[in-house]
Amino acid sequence: MYGCEAWTISKQIQNKLEATEMWFLGRMLRIPWTTKKTNERVLNEANKRRSLVRIIRKRQATFLGHVMRR
Template identity: 90%
Template sequence: MKTILTNKHISIKTRKRAFQCYIEPDLMYGCEAWTISKQIQDKLETTEIWSLRRMLRIPWTAKKTNERVLNEANKRRSLVRTIRKRQATFLGHVIRRGKLEHLVTTGNLEGKRSRGGQREKITDGLATWLGPGRVTET
């Protein structure tokens, strides 16, 4: 895809569309089950900006901010937002179904908790993104 995404003879609109159709689905494969930490979110945003820089042929040594690159491409950061929407949709399906998937996804299993810092649940990440009281686990 490098030859298509960096080709000067193809319009930037077409290259962005090719990125959206062929690269983004690979980046988001299985994203409904991810727990997105701040570190993973930063990596996803970095990948999105890096690919835009490649499409616009802006070298990484050029002193252009990420916001300036987004303005040149007439684009907004959308990868993490799309992932969060897909996670919210998936969680809605799981919660409405209310079977084993519900127990596993929400982490409401009986027993003792292990020592140390607890792993973040999918519902925790969505609760911080959607706001308090928007995600119910019952």
């Protein structure tokens, strides 16, 4: 996520980020990719919510605050 403050997040990139986040969760829970589980079931098993895009947006807002103060 280094430099994420300067990223432009389109809908396509957001979808890829969310897919990557789900892939990471599946790997951490040792769920084979051939298993037919929905994203919601994986999130419930991990007791998590989607957070990667929210974290990036928060960092971007913080960075914008720093830029505006200059």
